[in-house]
Amino acid sequence: MKLIFAIVSSDDSSNVITELVKNRYSATKLATTGGFLRAGNVTIIIGTDDDKVERAIEIISEQSKSRMQFVPAFPELDMESMGDQEVKVGGATIFVVNVEEFYKV
Ligand code: 2BA
Numbered sequence: 083m084k085l086i087f088a089i090v091s092s093d094d095s096s097n098v099i100t101e102l103v104k105n106r107y108s109a110t111k112l113a114t115t116g117g118f119l120r121a122g123n124v125t126i127i128i129g130t131d132d133d134k135v136e137r138a139i140e141i142i143s144e145q146s147k148s149r150m151q152f153v154p155a156f157p158e159l160d161m162e163s164m165g166d167q168e169v170k171v172g173g174a175t176i177f178v179v180n181v182e183e184f185y186k187v
Contacts, residue, residue, distance in 0.1 A: 083181040084135050086128040089114065090146045091172045095124035097145040098174075102128065107138055119153060119169070135178055148173030 090098050095111060102109045107128050114125040128138055151171045 083184055084130060084132055085179050085181050086126075086130065086135065086138055086142075087177040087179070088126045088128070088142045089116075089175040090124050090126065090142065092122050092124050094146045094172060094174075095126065098126060098142055101141045101145050102126070102138065105137065105141060107134070107141075119171075129181060129184065139176060139178075142174045142176060146172055146174040 088098070099109055099111055107130055109126050109128045112125045112127065114123055115121065116123050126142075130138060148170050149172050150168050152166065152168050154166050
């Protein structure tokens with residue numbers, strides 16, 4: 083069994099969850115905050131069988147479209163020297179880890 087952590091933009095999270103549930107995945111949505119942009123994003127955790135991981139990743143990537151966004155320098159982060167930045171937003175950052183034990187009691 084695997085645990086998938088998918089960090090997606092708040093805008094895409096509803097579509098990602100809808101498609102996962104339609105495809106019979108169990109998922110939990112956590113409201114999270116990106117360390118760089120300090121903006122809200124969503125982390126979706128999915129526990130699933132090894133042979134279902136690939137399809138879950140396909141669904142997540144189909145529903146998470148990346149785009150470029152221009153963001154001003156962040157004075158509060160002491161990053162003035164970096165100047166304004168163009169960063170990729172959206173898309174998904176996905177981690178897949180092995181589950182040693184799983185209980186529903
Ligand atoms: P944030 O940390 O808010 O980062 C948003 C976007 O800003 C990143 O998109 C990337 O394009 C850019 N960025 C992040 N750190 C940067 C830096 N030090 N210098 C220049 N640009 C930087 P993504 O890479 O698609 O990441 C989207 C969100 O996924 C991140 O939001 C963070 O919440 C999470 N994430 C990404 N990589 C991670 C990792 N290795 N570990 C934990 N969380 C991660």
